[in-house]
Amino acid sequence: MSILRDLILRNRAGEAIGLPCFCTANEHVLLAVLAYAKRTGLPTVIEATCNQVNQYGGYTGMTPADFMQWLSGMAADAGVPMNQLILGGDHLGPNVWKNEPLDVAMEKSRELVKSYVQAGFKKIHIDTSMACGGEPNPTFAQIAERAADLCEVAEKYAPDPSKLFYIIGTEVPIPGGETKEPNTLDVTSVRRFHDTIQTHRDAWNTRGLDAAWDRVVSVVTQPGVDFGHTSVYPFLPVKAAPLRDAIIDEVGLTYEAHSTDYQSTNALSDLVKNHFFFLKVGPELTFRFREAIWALAQIEEEIINDPKSLIRETFEQQMTKDPGYWVNYYNGSDKELRILRTYSYSDRIRYYWTDPEISKSLNLLIANLEQVNLPESIVSQAFMGLDFGEVPETPLALIELHIQRCISRYFQAAGH
Numbered sequence: 001m002s003i004l005r006d007l008i009l010r011n012r013a014g015e016a017i018g019l020p021c022f023c024t025a026n027e028h029v030l031l032a033v034l035a036y037a038k039r040t041g042l043p044t045v046i047e048a049t050c051n052q053v054n055q056y057g058g059y060t061g062m063t064p065a066d067f068m069q070w071l072s073g074m075a076a077d078a079g080v081p082m083n084q085l086i087l088g089g090d091h092l093g094p095n096v097w098k099n100e101p102l103d104v105a106m107e108k109s110r111e112l113v114k115s116y117v118q119a120g121f122k123k124i125h126i127d128t129s130m131a132c133g134g135e136p137n138p139t140f141a142q143i144a145e146r147a148a149d150l151c152e153v154a155e156k157y158a159p160d161p162s163k164l165f166y167i168i169g170t171e172v173p174i175p176g177g178e179t180k181e182p183n184t185l186d187v188t189s190v191r192r193f194h195d196t197i198q199t200h201r202d203a204w205n206t207r208g209l210d211a212a213w214d215r216v217v218s219v220v221t222q223p224g225v226d227f228g229h230t231s232v233y234p235f236l237p238v239k240a241a242p243l244r245d246a247i248i249d250e251v252g253l254t255y256e257a258h259s260t261d262y263q264s265t266n267a268l269s270d271l272v273k274n275h276f277f278f279l280k281v282g283p284e285l286t287f288r289f290r291e292a293i294w295a296l297a298q299i300e301e302e303i304i305n306d307p308k309s310l311i312r313e314t315f316e317q318q319m320t321k322d323p324g325y326w327v328n329y330y331n332g333s334d335k336e337l338r339i340l341r342t343y344s345y346s347d348r349i350r351y352y353w354t355d356p357e358i359s360k361s362l363n364l365l366i367a368n369l370e371q372v373n374l375p376e377s378i379v380s381q382a383f384m385g386l387d388f389g390e391v392p393e394t395p396l397a398l399i400e401l402h403i404q405r406c407i408s409r410y411f412q413a414a415g416h
Contacts, residue, residue: 019277020045024285026285029403049091051091086123088123090280092127100132106149118157118158127170166215217252217253219254220256223243223257223276227346257279269413272415281410284347287347288402291402295402296395297309304368309365318358322352
């Protein structure tokens with residue numbers, strides 16, 4: 001917490017310093033993040049969302065305690081001390097249960113927050129912005145009251161609540177990404193920002209959560225960035241200037257920017273300069289992972305005899321057979337759907353990596369390429385841009401290096 005406070009103070013003082021937040025449950029991506037953390041020694045934020053990980057398992061099948069144990073094991077193997085990592089829970093609230101009655105959704109949200117803090121997560125983003133059970137959209141005051149309710153649970157059940165810190169605010173795309181291409185993006189107004197702060201402060205005060213309020217370090221607002229299936233909406237500093245100036249009047253606070261995936265490195269750096277201290281990235285990480293696997297499949301096609309993994313064909317087969325993770329997101333002809341399933345910025349393909357048939361194909365692909373010497377000339381063609389004489393010689397090293405194209409640029413943009 002002291003390191004975090006120091007970085008935030010430096011950011012508020014005008015230094016272009018921040019922290020990327022890597023939001024993923026993909027094993028290969030996490031291994032690449034941990035390898036980077038080991039090499040650099042930088043404080044590293046790793047987050048799980050309410051959809052990925054919850055008390056019922058989420059789409060990963062992991063509870064917060066499971067995720068913590070799994071990550072701790074990988075960190076130990078990588079030689080990364082857990083005190084170098086900051087574990088966060090993202091969008092903790094009723095989103096997963098928003099179709100249920102409010103009292104049911106909130107009770108499940110309390111259990112969600114309890115399970116996260118008991119497992120040792122420290123960075124807690126509370127999101128109670130969604131309407132539940134068919135109710136009208138909640139007011140600022142209702143959102144704040146529900147958020148304070150969940151903060152009270154966190155303070156009660158955390159082994160050491162003084163080590164928790166909170167993120168409030170919700171003006172971002174829904175967890176999991178946009179269902180449609182956004183047409184326009186409105187930067188959060190200063191008035192809405194102030195309303196968020198005031199209603200939350202009042203709700204915390206009513207519940208006697210003054211000590212917890214002192215550990216609210218960032219507010220989620222919309223700086224005007226997002227991505228759809230085929231488009232990226234870049235950060236324009238001039239539009240966020242009023243918001244940039246408004247944060248300085250709030251002692252100790254910065255902003256958190258969600259959906260910063262695919263922004264240019266310069267745009268990410270500009271976000272940090274405008275006091276968007278936390279930069280959230282998720283789909284871009286697995287987008288790079290998918291690129292690496294497709295490149296390995298190209299190498300396999302060139303140099304491996306049967307049995308080949310046929311991983312691209314397996315993906316198409318399984319995604320067509322089980323369309324639940326993409327069918328409500330993509331529209332178009334059969335050809336357009338096939339392209340979106342694979343290459344969309346929203347990266348709905350990321351939900352299929354744990355499919356048993358796909359996992360089997362991936363393991364075969366890696367095993368096939370581990371048994372041969374990879375010709376540098378063919379690797380160079382598949383991955384492109386690698387320096388001669390420094391081309392990794394194993395498939396896992398190639399995967400790690402390619403994912404770190406994303407990881408390293410986020411740290412660079414955040415001033416590290």
